[in-house]
Amino acid sequence: MDKLKKTADLLLDISSLLMVSGANTNRINLSLTRFASTLNCQAYSMVTHKTLVLTVTDNETEATFTRVKKIPKYRINFSTISSISRASWSALRDDWTIAQIEKELHIIKSHNRYPRTLVLIAVSLAGAGFCNIFKGDYLNMLVAFISTLIGLFILQTAHNHKINAYIATFLASFSASFLASLGVFYHLGEHPQAALATSVLFLVPRVPLINSFTDLLDNNILNGMVRFTNGAMTFLSIALGLFVTMLLFQLN
Amino acid sequence: MEEAIINVLELSIWSGIAAVGFGILFNIPRKTILVVFFLGFAAGLVKFLLIHFNVNIVLSSLVAASFVGILSSPLAHKVHHPPVVFSIPAVIPMIPGYYAYETVLSIMSFTFMEKGSPERVELIVSIFYNGFTTLFILIAITIGVSLPLLLSRKETVKKADDK
Incomplete structure (x- = not known):
């Protein structure tokens, strides 16, 4: 259960970051699918302008976990979209763990904008x-x-x-x-x-x-x-x- | 003729600069700045050339945006960034801000300023003409940019489904 909770939080974090950075709904769902299959589970989401609802299902135990997240303030950032997209491909290819994805997300968040x-x-x-x-x-x-x-x-x-x-x-x-x-x-x-x-x-x-x-x-x-x-x-x-x-x- | 070519080139260069300007506002990755300038320039070149030959602005925008959309897929493989990152800034100068501005201005004048009947009829014509041109250019740009992406996206979704 703890692993599922962590997965749900991470996926919500990624999708809310994509949403505020100016990604469209399809891209958010695509990234969710990629990260979820890396972490060996299924993700089902409902994306709205202010709130995200996400359910993750573990592929083996079929346990589910649902979580809701409020979307922070919108600020368009194409570098973030690009980095998350690249991270999703690397994660899928190299079978990243939750810790690895969290670390990468932390790096992406700390990137500076133009002055x-x-x-x-x-x-x-x-x-x-x-x-x-x-x-x-x-x-x-x-x-x-x-x-x-x-x-x-x-x-x-x-x-x-x-x-x-x-x-x-x-x-x-x-x-x-x-x-x-x-x-x-x-x-x-x-x-x-x-x-x-x-x-x-x-x-x-x-x-x-x-x-x-x-x-x-x-x-x-x-x-x-x-x-x-x-x-x-x-x-x-x-x-x-x-x-x-x-x-x-x-x-x- | 030469003057027309220089004029089109100047407009296209400014389109490229506008694309990069908005790209920087949207914080595009440093590596893609040159690509955005080139795509913005190319889109402007196609659009203003077509307009020069009296092609309707909606159709010219559709052709220019499709040009960007088709080019952005191979470019994405080259610079290793997803296509949206540079295809959207490249079409930003084509977004019909001016038509939208005219539409809203006509609505405001219609409501608050003009009282005479013939002037108001003229304003209604302006609201409809500019409003629908705005809408159609927007649709043309979106279809042009995203059709290649939509097509290629289907393949990736399929692969994910097969797993």
């Missing part, structure tokens, strides 16, 4: 890139770069203070569009409207939207709808921030 400054600059460059795609000239791209930089900075700060994600998105959208509206107000560059439109694009919930449709394709309809609703709510927060700016500047 905050690098993330800020990279995403701002992406914002400038979007502005270029929407026919902005280099002055517009600079406006988009600065607005994205400040907007993302505010979003990160709000996340660090554990503010509600939708309010954080609203604040970021408002500040980014406010800065870009100054460009429209003073007629900077050829298409200041392009800079305004692209200044909030970094907030678009891209990974939830893609995962929503891959889940729907896999017939994980409930999770797909949840992710889509999540994305739509984020869109509304973005729109609200933009709307307040437009009221202030009497744009439109």
Whole structure:
């Protein structure tokens, strides 16, 4: 029983880590199956946005153990997804024990993210890139770069203070569009409207939207709808921030 | 013609940069950064070339995303990371943020700003056109990226079942 309890906890830990890192439902189930067959048992799971339910059955004794876990805060991390996928293959190939998998999971969790400054600059460059795609000239791209930089900075700060994600998105959208509206107000560059439109694009919930449709394709309809609703709510927060700016500047 | 080629190339390079920018936000493994840039660039090249030849944006997105999806399987074997890690960041610049932005803006104007009838009809047209374009581009991108993955995934599931 103790072994089963440990297995269930480990598998729950792995799946919740995958969930918050931005894996879709199918990938979570696939990883669970791989790790479970390594540990000589069967795993049956119910994956929802906030909670995981998992039952493990021992292949030999047929004893079962069920456990529920609350999913922590979402934070997309593709390195984690990649490492867990690689670990699942190695575990299957080399018949890892529970202790080995636990150790590997501990290593995966301790990996550092990219430094905050690098993330800020990279995403701002992406914002400038979007502005270029929407026919902005280099002055517009600079406006988009600065607005994205400040907007993302505010979003990160709000996340660090554990503010509600939708309010954080609203604040970021408002500040980014406010800065870009100054460009429209003073007629900077050829298409200041392009800079305004692209200044909030970094907030678009891209990974939830893609995962929503891959889940729907896999017939994980409930999770797909949840992710889509999540994305739509984020869109509304973005729109609200933009709307307040437009009221202030009497744009439109 | 030359000007058009340079324009498409510039757009594609910025697509690649945008893909890497979001990849870093999503904390992709260091080794995959170059792959993400290349795939983002390639996707942009395919998409903007097709748009240049007056192909509809939904169809161009589908072709570009399928291109990424097909390329990502052999690349995954080469760099030893699962394909999602670089195929999703590569299609990120194609996600229709601008259409979504227009949709929501039109909805807001319809509800709070415009009172006149002809303007409101125009806004309804804008809401429907931009909203459905957003939806169809999203579906096209997902199908394009995940169809090769879905096909290859079936094989792995089968192997696990046989054991």
